[in-house]
Amino acid sequence: MTLPQPVITDVSAPYWDALQAGRLMYQHCAHCGASWLPPREHCPECLEAGPEWRAASGKARLVSWVVYHIAYNEAFKDRLPYNVACVELAEGPRLLSNIVSGDMARDLVLDAPLELRIEHEDGMALPRFVCETS
Amino acid sequence: MRGQCVIAGVGHTAYGKHPGRDRISLIVEASRAALADANIEKKSVDGVLVKMANAEPSILYGQAVAQALGLQPNVGCALDQGGAANIALISYAVMAIDAGLMETAIICYGDTPRTGARSVYQRPRGDDAVYGWYSTAAGYALIHQRYRQQYKIPEANFGAVAVNSRANGARNPHAHLRKAISLDDYLSSPFVVEPLRRDDCCLLSDGAAAVIVTSAGRARDLGIDHAVPILGFGQAQESLDVHLRRDLTRTVARGSADQAFAMAGLGRKDIAVAQLYDCFTVTPLITLEDYGFCKPGQAAAFAAQGGIGLDGDLPINTSGGLLSESGTPGMQLVIEGVRQMRGDATLQVERPGACVISNQGGTMHTHATLILGRPS
Numbered sequence: 001m002t003l004p005q006p007v008i009t010d011v012s013a014p015y016w017d018a019l020q021a022g023r024l025m026y027q028h029c030a031h032c033g034a035s036w037l038p039p040r041e042h043c044p045e046c047l048e049a050g051p052e053w054r055a056a057s058g059k060a061r062l063v064s065w066v067v068y069h070i071a072y073n074e075a076f077k078d079r080l081p082y083n084v085a086c087v088e089l090a091e092g093p094r095l096l097s098n099i100v101s102g103d104m105a106r107d108l109v110l111d112a113p114l115e116l117r118i119e120h121e122d123g124m125a126l127p128r129f130v131c132e133t134s
Numbered sequence: 135m136r137g138q139c140v141i142a143g144v145g146h147t148a149y150g151k152h153p154g155r156d157r158i159s160l161i162v163e164a165s166r167a168a169l170a171d172a173n174i175e176k177k178s179v180d181g182v183l184v185k186m187a188n189a190e191p192s193i194l195y196g197q198a199v200a201q202a203l204g205l206q207p208n209v210g211c212a213l214d215q216g217g218a219a220n221i222a223l224i225s226y227a228v229m230a231i232d233a234g235l236m237e238t239a240i241i242c243y244g245d246t247p248r249t250g251a252r253s254v255y256q257r258p259r260g261d262d263a264v265y266g267w268y269s270t271a272a273g274y275a276l277i278h279q280r281y282r283q284q285y286k287i288p289e290a291n292f293g294a295v296a297v298n299s300r301a302n303g304a305r306n307p308h309a310h311l312r313k314a315i316s317l318d319d320y321l322s323s324p325f326v327v328e329p330l331r332r333d334d335c336c337l338l339s340d341g342a343a344a345v346i347v348t349s350a351g352r353a354r355d356l357g358i359d360h361a362v363p364i365l366g367f368g369q370a371q372e373s374l375d376v377h378l379r380r381d382l383t384r385t386v387a388r389g390s391a392d393q394a395f396a397m398a399g400l401g402r403k404d405i406a407v408a409q410l411y412d413c414f415t416v417t418p419l420i421t422l423e424d425y426g427f428c429k430p431g432q433a434a435a436f437a438a439q440g441g442i443g444l445d446g447d448l449p450i451n452t453s454g455g456l457l458s459e460s461g462t463p464g465m466q467l468v469i470e471g472v473r474q475m476r477g478d479a480t481l482q483v484e485r486p487g488a489c490v491i492s493n494q495g496g497t498m499h500t501h502a503t504l505i506l507g508r509p510s
Contacts, residue, residue: 003264006264064277064283066327067327067329069328072269073263073268076266079266081328084266084267084272086382110284
């Protein structure tokens, strides 16, 4: 079963293209200095159009996480139990992702330092994270 | 606005399974019961305010409901705010009555996620489905995890919420699930999306519920002696995506409650009983804190020490809430609040004071608060 594919739009294409090239990018507003994900056309703070793309350092922290014991989609049946984590990049933007190091269900602690690991799967390049301490 | 309008009557269908029933026919059944409870004739209703059906949102839905009720109201609409919408609609009804747009409104909700479509609760969340991000439960699990770890809350203290709701529901003849559980039952129930166990999660129930709102003056003219005054209401909303929220352990419920208490001219100590939206066990705990009844991180200990029980400092969810009475999103809590204030609840709390009710939707995105007083 292949993973459910993201809908790639004109707005999000640079994000996914950069991941294919090995970089995680976020958006930054030159006008007010806000930084965010997911990609959008306007700054959610000052509503200015035309945000810049910046490369993330790959350093992040674990805000929270969950472990699925039920698969709501066939693609995840063989992965149970699997985690989904709320990750905050050192630069501020947040995203949902998977932690792919250690016993993913058991070893996680709040605010643990994370490091980006881009994984290639089903033709996509996905920003996942490893826990630096595990 | 304090006391200008009243809830003149309440009604609901059986909660549980209604295979083959249409959700609008359930709403008609509940509305008929509410009209009978208020002893108000249908022809005096000039407002129909409907909460959107979560399982199948549709255009001109409020008008479809009004048509099934045989009404051509002055004010009619359907509102989508997730689970905050029932109380939000009650507050909009009060404002429309105050503005002279209408005199008497039916506010109602019905749906059939138990035997009909329920995919809304299991849906993928945008592009994050690629990471396996599915379901309503997962967003609450993300909050539960952060809250539990940050405040080092023992698992059993979440169980106290489930045990309380299930005990109250077991004694409610209208409840969908009339089966009390022990703390051991809770702790041995399987994980769904960890840290959420099965018994942390509310029911999925078919059913409908309705209330009649009118002005206090009109209720007096009609001789309705059990009309429950609406003392205060409030609303507040957060970001749609739960993970973008800076503090996962806090919600905007405090602002919503502050508005409602200010309108009512009441303090937290004036509340005798509370009906707090319990779609998951963490929800009423955070609401207790954001409403100012407990300090941050202390609501679970308050619950575990019996604070939320029928004899506790603040009894909550006295008819079983979403965890036991009905998984329908929020109107059953309003109806139980009305019964507590009238003095005809099944598990009546015998102490003076008002009732506060919370409704909330999405992943604690939308919040609405209602404060009810005693019939005069």
